[in-house]
Amino acid sequence: MTDVSISTTPSAPDRAKRVSLISSDARTEKRKSAERRFRMYGIAGIATGIFFLIVLLVSIVSSGTGAFQQTFINASVYLDPSKLDKNGNRAIEDLRKVSTFGYTPLIQQAVFDKLEQNGIETPLQKRGDMKALISASAAAQVRDVVLANPDLIGETVDFRILASSRVDGYLKGRVQREDVARDKNIDAEHLDLVDALVPLGIIEKTFNIDFITGADASESRAEAAGIGVAMIGSFFMMLVVLVLSLPIGVAASIYLEEFAPKNRWTDLIEVNIANLAAVPSIVFGILGLAVFIQFMHLPQSAPLVGGLVLTLMTLPTIIISTRASLKAVPPSIRDAALGVGASKMQSVFHHVLPLAAPGILTGTIIGLAQALGETAPLLLIGMVGFIASNAPDGIASGLLDPNSAMPAQIYEWAKRADPAFYERAWGGIIILLGFLISMNTLAVILRRRFERRW
Amino acid sequence: MNDMRILERDVDAQAIKISAKNVQVFYGDNHAIKDVNVDIQDKTVTAFIGPSGCGKSTFLRCLNRMNDTIDVCRVEGDISIDGEDIYDKRVDPVQLRAKVGMVFQKPNPFPKSIYDNVSYGPRIHGLARTKADLDVIVEQSLRRAAIWDEVKDRLGAPGTGLSGGQQQRLCIARAVATQPEVLLMDEPCSALDPIATAQVEELIDELRQNYSVVIVTHSMQQAARVSQKTAFFHLGNLVEYGETGTIFTNPEDPRTESYITGRIG
Numbered sequence: 013m014t015d016v017s018i019s020t021t022p023s024a025p026d027r028a029k030r031v032s033l034i035s036s037d038a039r040t041e042k043r044k045s046a047e048r049r050f051r052m053y054g055i056a057g058i059a060t061g062i063f064f065l066i067v068l069l070v071s072i073v074s075s076g077t078g079a080f081q082q083t084f085i086n087a088s089v090y091l092d093p094s095k096l097d098k099n100g101n102r103a104i105e106d107l108r109k110v111s112t113f114g115y116t117p118l119i120q121q122a123v124f125d126k127l128e129q130n131g132i133e134t135p136l137q138k139r140g141d142m143k144a145l146i147s148a149s150a151a152a153q154v155r156d157v158v159l160a161n162p163d164l165i166g167e168t169v170d171f172r173i174l175a176s177s178r179v180d181g182y183l184k185g186r187v188q189r190e191d192v193a194r195d196k197n198i199d200a201e202h203l204d205l206v207d208a209l210v211p212l213g214i215i216e217k218t219f220n221i222d223f224i225t226g227a228d229a230s231e232s233r234a235e236a237a238g239i240g241v242a243m244i245g246s247f248f249m250m251l252v253v254l255v256l257s258l259p260i261g262v263a264a265s266i267y268l269e270e271f272a273p274k275n276r277w278t279d280l281i282e283v284n285i286a287n288l289a290a291v292p293s294i295v296f297g298i299l300g301l302a303v304f305i306q307f308m309h310l311p312q313s314a315p316l317v318g319g320l321v322l323t324l325m326t327l328p329t330i331i332i333s334t335r336a337s338l339k340a341v342p343p344s345i346r347d348a349a350l351g352v353g354a355s356k357m358q359s360v361f362h363h364v365l366p367l368a369a370p371g372i373l374t375g376t377i378i379g380l381a382q383a384l385g386e387t388a389p390l391l392l393i394g395m396v397g398f399i400a401s402n403a404p405d406g407i408a409s410g411l412l413d414p415n416s417a418m419p420a421q422i423y424e425w426a427k428r429a430d431p432a433f434y435e436r437a438w439g440g441i442i443i444l445l446g447f448l449i450s451m452n453t454l455a456v457i458l459r460r461r462f463e464r465r466w
Numbered sequence: 467m468n469d470m471r472i473l474e475r476d477v478d479a480q481a482i483k484i485s486a487k488n489v490q491v492f493y494g495d496n497h498a499i500k501d502v503n504v505d506i507q508d509k510t511v512t513a514f515i516g517p518s519g520c521g522k523s524t525f526l527r528c529l530n531r532m533n534d535t536i537d538v539c540r541v542e543g544d545i546s547i548d549g550e551d552i553y554d555k556r557v558d559p560v561q562l563r564a565k566v567g568m569v570f571q572k573p574n575p576f577p578k579s580i581y582d583n584v585s586y587g588p589r590i591h592g593l594a595r596t597k598a599d600l601d602v603i604v605e606q607s608l609r610r611a612a613i614w615d616e617v618k619d620r621l622g623a624p625g626t627g628l629s630g631g632q633q634q635r636l637c638i639a640r641a642v643a644t645q646p647e648v649l650l651m652d653e654p655c656s657a658l659d660p661i662a663t664a665q666v667e668e669l670i671d672e673l674r675q676n677y678s679v680v681i682v683t684h685s686m687q688q689a690a691r692v693s694q695k696t697a698f699f700h701l702g703n704l705v706e707y708g709e710t711g712t713i714f715t716n717p718e719d720p721r722t723e724s725y726i727t728g729r730i731g
Contacts (some may be wrong), residue, residue, distance in 0.1 A: 045483060241721060244716065274537055342574075344570065344572060344574035345574065345576065345577075346535075347532070347535075347570055347574065348574040348575070348576060348637070348640075349530070349576070349586075350532065350535065350563060351530075351562040351563060351567065351568040351569075351570065351641065352563070352564070352567070352587035352590075352640055352641065352643075353560050353561070353562075353587060353590065353591060353644055354560070354562030354586075354587075354590055354645055355560045358590055362586070362590075363576055367577065
């Protein structure tokens, strides 16, 4: 009371000291500059973040786009019956006996013929010299076509043959002429040849769909490697994660949030769930190895096991976000439901859960995105299977067949020696990031769409 | 002693709906309601008044066992509706709450359509066999809550889009739709403007025809306007209970007099 009366009736000397509102005093100036400084720090922080983000994106895109293009050699291969089908009866068993070694000379000959037809002069006068231009996978490529259609034997068929990774690298600027001197795989003469063949359209660089749909390839044939099979592995794992972690996570959160008594045990469980979310993922990997593979004898490298391990890892994330969104539902809604005689369960499932659904959905998608990019636990359970067969094989029995996953595949490629694999690793990163961005966008859209409709 | 006086006066005119004997409520160690005895009559509006924190809302929530949802809350004593102990082990609180409807302080319609708000109760209690039955119940309830004319053209519109007063009447309609025998109202007008308050008060008076209404209110004027019986709570005790007119004009207890004249509260 007394304070108020003093301040509302200032004494005469106080009035004399009044300052102008137009010119600010020293204190105000100080406050203002403190605020300006704080803003500067904030802007500087954000600018640093954006700078590194741009550097990251630019380097990923510039290093990775190469993987989406591939160099091919257009050649007409004469499928010589005397080499491919000695008995002449086109029996599939006999054709299968001819390995890729039987096809390699034919392909080399085809490329060699192209040189002669176009009158290109080169010091490379042997058919075998063409080996450096052609991918080691080319023979298998031709063989697959022949086995699928034996009637082609004896004819000259146009093929788009994979060029070797060095030729590919030369066209993409990855391989320089200076480097070739130290390279046993290719000589300067080969590069001259490539320079001559490109304008003729015999060697061309085109979009490489096989990188997106194809399977991994061995160390020496980077040009044939694709991420498609690993994508399928990741897809199966995500399926397992979604099917297991969403219902388990939501059920656990509903129980903890709505039904469980609040006592020491539930507190303990709560703390442990929060801690589990912070456990390094490799710990989940070794847990999966011990429990699922060594104890339960599930197959190694199987997406089922990968999915189970990632489920363990994703569950805490989903439980925490689900509980947060359940908590955000106003208690008046629960009261209202109980007030008209709904049971606890009816009030949860009819009213609380629908209101919490957008939050749960977002949390789940973020959890899935996290699981999609997880590598460490997959290494421990062997989800780095080398699968060189193309997509259709092994899809049907997908869950138990050995497979790889996208991040594990990228890690594998990054480990390998050939710089062509390095390029593919960046390309894989682009695809992985594409998936993550679209999942996060989906989460944002779903949240906007369903959140608090009225 | 209050009980005796009331029984003498009204026992032949009106039946006792709710009877509370020696009710004690504890929140953990806190003794919130101390030894409350009260008989609430059928087809009457009973007002609970008293200063904040005196336990009137707590006691109200005992009458439909809403306090069950609070872990630390413990209720002792007997509360019976039509002679049946509602804290008996065999009583399902879900059934009880269908019989004893409740309207809350803040309007809390479900974020669904007006129709769904009202039809939810009847639906979960299986009161309607067909869609047509349900339509009838919804219309009746909305009419009883004096809101039918305002919403009949937009039953599909969200209940949360109505004004505060309309929302509260919608909540009353929702409570009425389960065909309760008792309506509990916990400060139903505290979030409403004077016009909406007047509408709801008028409605409470009409609801008296069919239900026993118990209303908790902070406003003594409101208690005087709508109720026939008034109970004054102070610090967890039921200080005085009697005819509203008597309480306001000729209170027996000095505490009641202090409160209604504004000296405590």
